[in-house]
Amino acid sequence: MLNIAMDGPVGAGKSTIADAVAAELGILHLDTGAMYRAMGLAALRAGVNTRDEAAVTALCAKTEIGVRQEADGQHTLLDGEDVTGCIRTEEVSLAASDVATYAGVRSAMVAAQQRIAREAPMLLDGRDIGSRVLPEATVKIFLTASAEERARRRYQQLIDKGERADYDQVLADLKKRDDQDTHREVDPLRAADDAVIVDSTELSFEETVARIIAVIREAQHE
Numbered sequence: 203m204l205n206i207a208m209d210g211p212v213g214a215g216k217s218t219i220a221d222a223v224a225a226e227l228g229i230l231h232l233d234t235g236a237m238y239r240a241m242g243l244a245a246l247r248a249g250v251n252t253r254d255e256a257a258v259t260a261l262c263a264k265t266e267i268g269v270r271q272e273a274d275g276q277h278t279l280l281d282g283e284d285v286t287g288c289i290r291t292e293e294v295s296l297a298a299s300d301v302a303t304y305a306g307v308r309s310a311m312v313a314a315q316q317r318i319a320r321e322a323p324m325l326l327d328g329r330d331i332g333s334r335v336l337p338e339a340t341v342k343i344f345l346t347a348s349a350e351e352r353a354r355r356r357y358q359q360l361i362d363k364g365e366r367a368d369y370d371q372v373l374a375d376l377k378k379r380d381d382q383d384t385h386r387e388v389d390p391l392r393a394a395d396d397a398v399i400v401d402s403t404e405l406s407f408e409e410t411v412a413r414i415i416a417v418i419r420e421a422q423h424e
């Protein structure tokens with residue numbers, strides 16, 4: 203079964219690129235970051251300190267994170283409630299990065315993702331898909347871009363949404379999350395040994411999608 207792993211740092215455009223690539227291949231796309239975000243939101247709502255590993259791990263054990271694929275894309279569920287619209291704030295981003303450092307949270311999410319991936323041909327995007335969730339994936343892509351370019355894109359996104367944003371703050375938050383994702387002890391962000399690295403710093407959205415499709419087609423013919 204076709205399983206594609208796409209990993210990379212925050213703001214590399216993974217989610218939108220993954221959506222476009224999966225649509226072109228006619229397969230589903232699982233955004234695994236949304237599951238960590240839902241867990242971060244659960245902690246914030248429960249008033250649990252996201253720096254408290256034991257408390258977050260205990261909360262995770264009694265929390266159900268799920269996804270539902272609908273015509274307009276993935277919907278993320280927290281104990282059955284559709285929280286898709288509440289998980290993209292900076293507060294939830296930082297909470298997600300905290301909770302994603304805990305082994306107990308990660309093993310629960312990885313198990314859920316492996317279960318979902320067995321259901322249908324799928325592209326999974328995240329940080330540890332090629333190295334941990336799907337070590338046997340058909341193709342592994344590591345999508346990256348310079349920190350400045352990723353911050354610029356994120357800043358533009360916020361401005362386009364009509365939100366107030368400060369580029370330097372966006373860059374600082376992004377570097378903080380990069381640092382936390384790369385240096386955590388459990389399943390840190392890294393390119394799997396057999397991943398193909400795609401650097402989108404100088405590429406447009408369409409060029410990036412085309413490059414990745416080409417890599418996948420080539421791997422399928424090998």
Ligand code: DC
Nearest residue numbers: 234235236238298299302328329330
């Ligand atoms: O891709 P994202 O920004 O929505 O991810 C949210 C957080 O979850 C981010 O800090 C990294 C973490 N994450 C992870 O550790 N492993 C994954 N497979 C996906 C996301």
